[in-house]
Amino acid sequence: MSVTVANLGFPRIGPRRELKTALESYWAAKTHKAALLETAAGLRAATWARQRALGVDVIPSNDFSFYDQVLDTSVMVGAIPDIYRALGAADSLDVYFAMARGTQTGTADESCSHGHGKGGDVPALEMTKWFDTNYHYMVPEVTPGQSFQLTSTKAIDEYREAKALGYRTRPVILGPVTWLLLAKSKQNGFDPLTLLPNLLPVYAELLRRLRDAGADWVQIDEPALVLDLDDRARGAFATAYIMLAHTVPDVKLMLATYFGPLGDNLATAVGLPIAGLHIDLVRAPEQLDEVLAKAPPELLLSLGVIDGRNVWKANLTALLDRYEPIVKLRRNVQIAPSCSLLHTPIDLALETKLDVQVRDWLSFAVQKLEELSILRLGLADGRYVISDELAANADSITSRRTSSLTNDRRVRARVSAVTADWARRAVPFGERIKLQRSILNLPPLPTTTIGSFPQTAEVRKARAAHGKGALDHAAYKQFLQEETERAIRWQEEIGLDVLVHGEFERNDMVQYFGEQLAGFTFTKAAWVQSYGSRCVRPPIIYGDVSRPKPMTVDWWAYAQGLTTRPMKGMLTGPVTILQWSFVRDDQPREQTCRQIALAIRDEVVDLEAAGAKIIQIDEAALREGLPLRRADWQPYLDWAVECFRITASGVKPETQIHTHMCYSEFNDIIAAIGAMDADVISIETARSKMELLDAFATYRYPNEIGPGVYDIHAPRIPTVDEMQQLLIKAGGRLSSGQLWVNPDCGLKTRKWEEVKPALINMIDAAKGARVALG
Ligand SMILES: Nc1nc2c(c(=O)[nH]1)N[C@@H](CNc1ccc(C(=O)N[C@@H](CCC(=O)N[C@@H](CCC(=O)N[C@@H](CCC(=O)O)C(=O)O)C(=O)O)C(=O)O)cc1)CN2
Ligand code: MET
Numbered sequence: 002m003s004v005t006v007a008n009l010g011f012p013r014i015g016p017r018r019e020l021k022t023a024l025e026s027y028w029a030a031k032t033h034k035a036a037l038l039e040t041a042a043g044l045r046a047a048t049w050a051r052q053r054a055l056g057v058d059v060i061p062s063n064d065f066s067f068y069d070q071v072l073d074t075s076v077m078v079g080a081i082p083d084i085y086r087a088l089g090a091a092d093s094l095d096v097y098f099a100m101a102r103g104t105q106t107g108t109a110d111e112s113c114s115h116g117h118g119k120g121g122d123v124p125a126l127e128m129t130k131w132f133d134t135n136y137h138y139m140v141p142e143v144t145p146g147q148s149f150q151l152t153s154t155k156a157i158d159e160y161r162e163a164k165a166l167g168y169r170t171r172p173v174i175l176g177p178v179t180w181l182l183l184a185k186s187k188q189n190g191f192d193p194l195t196l197l198p199n200l201l202p203v204y205a206e207l208l209r210r211l212r213d214a215g216a217d218w219v220q221i222d223e224p225a226l227v228l229d230l231d232d233r234a235r236g237a238f239a240t241a242y243i244m245l246a247h248t249v250p251d252v253k254l255m256l257a258t259y260f261g262p263l264g265d266n267l268a269t270a271v272g273l274p275i276a277g278l279h280i281d282l283v284r285a286p287e288q289l290d291e292v293l294a295k296a297p298p299e300l301l302l303s304l305g306v307i308d309g310r311n312v313w314k315a316n317l318t319a320l321l322d323r324y325e326p327i328v329k330l331r332r333n334v335q336i337a338p339s340c341s342l343l344h345t346p347i348d349l350a351l352e353t354k355l356d357v358q359v360r361d362w363l364s365f366a367v368q369k370l371e372e373l374s375i376l377r378l379g380l381a382d383g384r385y386v387i388s389d390e391l392a393a394n395a396d397s398i399t400s401r402r403t404s405s406l407t408n409d410r411r412v413r414a415r416v417s418a419v420t421a422d423w424a425r426r427a428v429p430f431g432e433r434i435k436l437q438r439s440i441l442n443l444p445p446l447p448t449t450t451i452g453s454f455p456q457t458a459e460v461r462k463a464r465a466a467h468g469k470g471a472l473d474h475a476a477y478k479q480f481l482q483e484e485t486e487r488a489i490r491w492q493e494e495i496g497l498d499v500l501v502h503g504e505f506e507r508n509d510m511v512q513y514f515g516e517q518l519a520g521f522t523f524t525k526a527a528w529v530q531s532y533g534s535r536c537v538r539p540p541i542i543y544g545d546v547s548r549p550k551p552m553t554v555d556w557w558a559y560a561q562g563l564t565t566r567p568m569k570g571m572l573t574g575p576v577t578i579l580q581w582s583f584v585r586d587d588q589p590r591e592q593t594c595r596q597i598a599l600a601i602r603d604e605v606v607d608l609e610a611a612g613a614k615i616i617q618i619d620e621a622a623l624r625e626g627l628p629l630r631r632a633d634w635q636p637y638l639d640w641a642v643e644c645f646r647i648t649a650s651g652v653k654p655e656t657q658i659h660t661h662m663c664y665s666e667f668n669d670i671i672a673a674i675g676a677m678d679a680d681v682i683s684i685e686t687a688r689s690k691m692e693l694l695d696a697f698a699t700y701r702y703p704n705e706i707g708p709g710v711y712d713i714h715a716p717r718i719p720t721v722d723e724m725q726q727l728l729i730k731a732g733g734r735l736s737s738g739q740l741w742v743n744p745d746c747g748l749k750t751r752k753w754e755e756v757k758p759a760l761i762n763m764i765d766a767a768k769g770a771r772v773a774l775g
């Protein structure tokens with residue numbers, strides 16, 4: 002009998018975001034490639050050493066990436082579209098970064114991820130959300146009938162690099178079926194899965210070369226196995242793994258699944274000729290019994306028992322209770338985090354300012370691996386060996402369960418007192434809009450922006466200085482007021498109809514609110530990668546949520562005081578705050594969301610009382626929060642929409658509620674979007690050339706809509722004509738009386754040099770469209 006600790010992947014950004022710094026300085030041409038490579042190698046070596054010191058038996062390699070592991074896989078198999086091949090050697094870093102960021106001469110400040118450039122510049126690949134996380138991957142692009150070649154030896158090189166340093170690692174690769182299921186073709190109707198026979202020989206060659214380098218096990222990630230799959234996709238798994246087992250029989254594959262239960266794909270998974278199977282027992286603890294019943298005895302099970310998606314300390318005694326019998330039942334087992342630790346911050350030890358009580362409840366990547374080591378000892382040698390650790394762990398668990406910090410009776414009473422009319426505006430949209438129009442007095446096709454203006458290096462520097470105490474409160478406030486005033490004057494000058502204050506005072510649209518709400522705590526260094534070099538510090542929700550005092554009213558009032566045009570109140574909605582935070586796991590997410598909804602509702606009401614005529618409640622992450630399995634969609638949509646409505650319905654009919662959503666893949670949830678009943682919704686549509694509006698047209702969406710007329714992810718400046726054409730197209734799908742004119746999303750990652758001409762053109766396009774549609 003043996004129990005080993007395995008890790009599926011470690012965060013790669015570095016404890017002090019060393020990789021971010023190295024990447025951005027390389028992109029800005031401030032440092033040479035050699036410096037970037039050296040930083041990367043140093044981070045890998047430190048990561049391996051750390052995992053060994055923590056007692057990890059199975060240490061991963063190839064979990065490092067300069068940008069994204071899906072992009073690494075695309076380059077590995079040679080899926081490099083021709084426009085990038087023209088730029089250099091297929092395995093060069095330049096081609097890789099061109100695929101990730103385009104060839105616009107971006108700087109460290111450049112967030113451009115899919116910019117279509119001017120004058121022959123090369124756009125980046127499309128980027129989208131990785132399953133239900135806030136991590137983004139680069140979408141693989143394939144063409145009908147294409148061939149593949151092993152193009153990058155990164156996995157082999159990193160295996161060798163580790164071996165030379167004395168680590169026998171288990172390389173991690175993304176599996177062929179998931180990679181194809183995530184891939185897209187520009188040719189409509191083409192199914193990437195048909196490329197499987199062309200792709201498999203490359204995987205076989207890779208496995209052979211890993212074996213020749215000394216690898217006996219390889220971790221092959223196939224998270225698509227937790228999705229709804231049709232028989233063809235299931236058949237593809239069988240085809241792929243039979244072929245690989247046949248051609249490379251002496252490499253053992255640990256097939257990793259995560260983010261949910263195998264469900265109706267379980268028979269497929271356990272029937273594959275693989276040596277090991279990893280299952281997520283945090284998201285789907287209920288699948289254990291069925292997996293045990295169906296898995297052949299010789300299949301090595303990797304039990305994902307520690308939460309790789311959240312920050313809470315595990316309950317070690319409960320885990321021992323659950324897994325001791327399993328260890329007796331099966332000869333060998335591995336214990337592991339539920340998924341790669343990419344989605345957790347690195348080290349709690351860096352958080353010296355956290356409340357000591359709350360800190361005692363937390364566990365980041367390093368601490369999670371410690372928990373696994375302790376658990377292994379207990380499972381292998383008996384609980385008495387770890388009695389001190391168990392006692393300490395039990396104290397933390399009890400402290401969290403019984404703490405008065407997590408329970409606020411008033412909040413609970415308030416949530417239970419909510420009745421149906423809290424989630425309903427007093428009168429229907431048709432009547433509201435008449436009142437709103439008579440007050441606002443806007444032209445047809447009113448122009449506005451989504452909220453943020455550029456977060457320049459100067460703004461971030463001032464905030465950092467204020468945080469360190471180098472800039473006092475009054476000076477910081479004055480700096481922000483000047484930025485805000487400048488932005489308002491400029492908006493008036495170019496003639497925008499509905500203004501924003503610019504969000505200069507906010508570090509992040511979620512963290513800013515988290516820092517002001519009770520029940521939340523926030524960190525100094527707990528960065529988690531969102532895409533490329535960009536990171537977020539998700540706030541941690543540990544207790545009942547309430548709003549001690551207004552959070553945005555002063556800034557709104559200052560901004561409105563400078564202008565006679567309507568100034569939008571600007572808030573982040575409850576579902577997005579929930580989705581982009583680390584959420585308490587001792588009550589259903591729905592419950593926490595309702596508490597946040599009430600807190601934001603209070604803010605909405607206060608903004609109205611201060612005089613706001615228009616209040617925008619952003620729900621950028623509503624779509625991302627959708628469960629991975631369709632059968633679970635409706636219950637989620639029901640409470641998510643209700644929470645939004647609770648937030649939005651405390652105001653008078655004449656107060657206009659806006660919402661904003663990016664990543665607008667919501668053809669299949671359009672009814673829920675309608676049910677939100679926002680007076681105005683702004684959505685991302687520029688890249689799909691307004692195609693998304695078909696869903697709104699078919700559904701006969703009655704309220705007002707601002708379809709984004711230009712892609713803010715690109716530095717490129719859109720022309721008047723192209724935006725006017727898009728508006729005319731939109732006018733053909735919806736009534737022109739419904740339309741607003743705005744960009745796709747906020748402008749915080751852009752530069753003023755890009756924003757200024759783009760918005761001036763947008764206003765001209767609106768003028769033209771008013772005439773054309775008039
Ligand atoms: N939470 C969240 N998720 C989201 C989005 C979003 O806006 N927020 N947007 C979508 C895209 N994802 C994104 C994720 C991150 C960033 C982003 O720009 N991140 C910044 C950090 C933003 C931030 O928290 N800034 C802080 C801290 C900035 C910082 O690093 N300060 C330095 C010092 C800075 C200096 O001296 O110049 C430090 O603390 O060491 C601030 O402005 O106050 C980055 O990685 O660079 C953008 C988009 C989807 N998910
Ligand atoms: C990711 S959605 C962003 C909405 C926010 N109001 C902004 O303009 O930045």
Ligand SMILES: [Zn+2]
Nearest residue numbers: 662663746747
């Ligand atoms: Zn957005």
